[in-house]
Amino acid sequence: MDHALFITNLKNLKFFDKKYSRIYFGNEFCERLIPDKADLNKVVDFCKKNNVLISFVTPYATDKGINAISELIDLLKEEKIIDEIIFNDWGVFNKFKGILKSKRWVKGRVLTKQYKDTRFIELKKIIPKNILPWFQSSTVDTEISQDFLINKNVFRIELDNLFQGINMKLSRSDIKASLYYPYNFITTTRICQSARCTSKKKKKVTIEDGCSFECRTYTFDLKAKDMPKSMKLKGNTCFYYLDRLPKEMIEKGIDRLVFMPEIPM
Amino acid sequence: MNILAPIGNVNEVNSLLDIGADELYTGLTIGSINDLTNYTNARIKNNHNLIDWDQLKSVNEIIVARKSRLHLTLNSPIYSKEQFPWLETYVKKTIDTGIKSFIVNCPSMVQFLKDIDKKVNIKMSCLAVVLNSESAKFYHDMGASTIVFPRHVTFDEMRNIIKNNPKLKFEAMIANSRCRNMNGLCNFTHQMERKWFDIGSQKKKFSVLKKKVFGYYYQKIMPYVQNTKMAYKVFKKRAPCRDDYKIKISPENSKKRIIKKNLEDFYKPNMGKECGLCALYYLKQMSVSSVKIVGRGRAMNIKKEPAIMLKKAIKLLNKGISKEEYFVKVKKILKETTNVKCSPFNCHYPEVFYNQNSTFQKLYKK
Numbered sequence: 001m002d003h004a005l006f007i008t009n010l011k012n013l014k015f016f017d018k019k020y021s022r023i024y025f026g027n028e029f030c031e032r033l034i035p036d037k038a039d040l041n042k043v044v045d046f047c048k049k050n051n052v053l054i055s056f057v058t059p060y061a062t063d064k065g066i067n068a069i070s071e072l073i074d075l076l077k078e079e080k081i082i083d084e085i086i087f088n089d090w091g092v093f094n095k096f097k098g099i100l101k102s103k104r105w106v107k108g109r110v111l112t113k114q115y116k117d118t119r120f121i122e123l124k125k126i127i128p129k130n131i132l133p134w135f136q137s138s139t140v141d142t143e144i145s146q147d148f149l150i151n152k153n154v155f156r157i158e159l160d161n162l163f164q165g166i167n168m169k170l171s172r173s174d175i176k177a178s179l180y181y182p183y184n185f186i187t188t189t190r191i192c193q194s195a196r197c198t199s200k201k202k203k204k205v206t207i208e209d210g211c212s213f214e215c216r217t218y219t220f221d222l223k224a225k226d227m228p229k230s231m232k233l234k235g236n237t238c239f240y241y242l243d244r245l246p247k248e249m250i251e252k253g254i255d256r257l258v259f260m261p262e263i264p265m
Numbered sequence: 266m267n268i269l270a271p272i273g274n275v276n277e278v279n280s281l282l283d284i285g286a287d288e289l290y291t292g293l294t295i296g297s298i299n300d301l302t303n304y305t306n307a308r309i310k311n312n313h314n315l316i317d318w319d320q321l322k323s324v325n326e327i328i329v330a331r332k333s334r335l336h337l338t339l340n341s342p343i344y345s346k347e348q349f350p351w352l353e354t355y356v357k358k359t360i361d362t363g364i365k366s367f368i369v370n371c372p373s374m375v376q377f378l379k380d381i382d383k384k385v386n387i388k389m390s391c392l393a394v395v396l397n398s399e400s401a402k403f404y405h406d407m408g409a410s411t412i413v414f415p416r417h418v419t420f421d422e423m424r425n426i427i428k429n430n431p432k433l434k435f436e437a438m439i440a441n442s443r444c445r446n447m448n449g450l451c452n453f454t455h456q457m458e459r460k461w462f463d464i465g466s467q468k469k470k471f472s473v474l475k476k477k478v479f480g481y482y483y484q485k486i487m488p489y490v491q492n493t494k495m496a497y498k499v500f501k502k503r504a505p506c507r508d509d510y511k512i513k514i515s516p517e518n519s520k521k522r523i524i525k526k527n528l529e530d531f532y533k534p535n536m537g538k539e540c541g542l543c544a545l546y547y548l549k550q551m552s553v554s555s556v557k558i559v560g561r562g563r564a565m566n567i568k569k570e571p572a573i574m575l576k577k578a579i580k581l582l583n584k585g586i587s588k589e590e591y592f593v594k595v596k597k598i599l600k601e602t603t604n605v606k607c608s609p610f611n612c613h614y615p616e617v618f619y620n621q622n623s624t625f626q627k628l629y630k631k
Contacts, residue, residue, distance in 0.1 A: 090400045091396070091399030135343075142349055197524045
């Protein structure tokens with residue numbers, strides 16, 4: 001089993017140890033948090049020193065976000081140590097696949113659909129046996145989806161850990177999977193809840209509003225009466241915490257574990 | 266500009282077309298809710314879907330007679346390998362019925378449909394989350410004809426995407442879709458509702474059993490009781506995105522009260538009436554080809570009202586009146602039809618509200 005460390009900022013490089021063969025760097029959920037050249041260079045230097053590879057993580061993006069990634073293209077092209085690009089938007093894939101031909105492209109967890117809901121802690125006990133595997137599965141476990149990915153030269157997908165368990169048999173295909181833990185993303189929005197959360201003005205938050213990177217400061221714990229477990233809101237995305245790993249990971253096709261020391265925002 | 270309206274049963278077809286809807290969309294689920302064949306699209310409840318082939322046939326007959334068009338949703342977040350052989354028959358049968366337009370959400374589904382019939386019309390659902398020109402291009406290259414903008418795209422972004430993809434048609438949502446999350450990137454499940462557990466009949470069965478010999482059936486009954494209780498507990502609220510949340514802030518600081526208030530306002534369940542009439546002016550300017558009313562399973566008046574308002578607003582736009590005059594008139598239409606006052610909190614595109622309302626603009630800039 002391969003181990004990777006997922007960081008979104010430089011200070012989290014302190015969590016690195018010899019167990020990790022790869023560092024994931026970037027952001028999956030907000031184009032305003034795409035790293036700049038200077039930060040990426042620092043991570044590259046660190047990884048060269050420690051002899052580990054880099055997976056560069058890109059978010060779902062607008063045309064503006066795609067332009068922000070374009071500014072990093074030369075660096076991404078030059079540095080062989082950055083051997084993987086995780087894409088969470090088909091537009092990012094379409095735009096840069098041809099330019100970054102030598103990199104391995106990996107379908108991110110935002111695009112790999114799975115049902116993630118803390119209610120499954122209770123629901124898995126009452127869902128009929130013939131339906132439960134459906135909730136544990138993902139379209140990527142079908143031949144049609146796998147053929148499509150292989151045609152596009154995508155041989156790896158990223159998965160979240162599920163309360164209801166994971167039912168996939170990717171080991172029979174050419175596609176491999178990475179499993180993220182312990183922070184699993186549930187939902188995300190462009191109407192960022194954290195942006196302007198300290199503002200005194202009563203105004204409905206819109207997509208056009210800017211922010212002062214409140215996500216770097218605040219984390220919110222969301223607890224609903226009918227939710228068996230609380231959720232973490234950081235920036236524009238909700239997460240749940242699950243550190244118990246599934247059984248028989250190799251059989252499921254999972255050959256890499258991606259650890260996040262902090263919520264990846 | 267066309268109006269696309271949702272239907273959840275055959276009876277709604279004529280009335281929506283009478284009001285002014287130009288095209289309709291629906292889903293088709295076959296079998297029981299505990300059957301995988303039921304999971305063909307993003308909504309599994311019966312009132313969101315037609316429930317048998319005869320219904321689809323009847324709807325199509327009306328549609329053909331009235332020279333309209335029906336789009337069928339095939340946009341489930343997940344399709345499992347067990348479903349695909351059946352789905353192939355399902356799609357072929359749908360095409361044979363006369364429906365040749367599908368609303369889909371993922372590239373492999375586009376591929377799947379194009380492999381069955383190259384001529385099918387494909388609309389990329391808002392669940393495909395097209396936020397940039399490149400993903401629109403990606404889907405166009407795969408064979409999609411129309412892109413439905415997700416609800417979280419600004420007008421500038423729409424303009425850019427449309428400009429860079431002149432061969433594609435675009436559709437924007439205009440009513441009943443006020444989810445705070447981007448539903449194409451949301452993994453909460455909406456697939457489970459009270460009916461799924463058949464609580465009513467469980468209760469009935471239980472009361473019948475209770476009257477019989479209690480001891481002998483004890484072991485059989487107890488799981489029933491537990492399941493029913495649990496289902497009640499879990500489904501007291503409709504969906505997690507409409508739940509009431511208690512919010513804890515970390516790190517705690519002096520602004521705690523303000524932050525909490527802002528977050529609570531955001532998380533307040535808000536399913537009131539919604540209007541996007543002002544936005545229609547800009548959407549028309551951008552050459553958006555159709556506007557979509559959301560809510561297949563909603564009550565008829567929630568589908569009717571926006572359709573009526575939109576028809577009137579499109580008529581005004583076609584007359585070529587000035588922007589200012591248009592805004593005044595559509596606010597009147599909103600008031601007359603729904604008795605709702607124009608506000609950013611019921612505006613589908615609140616940025617339009619803020620941009621045209623100088624008072625708010627000044628307040629915001631301060």
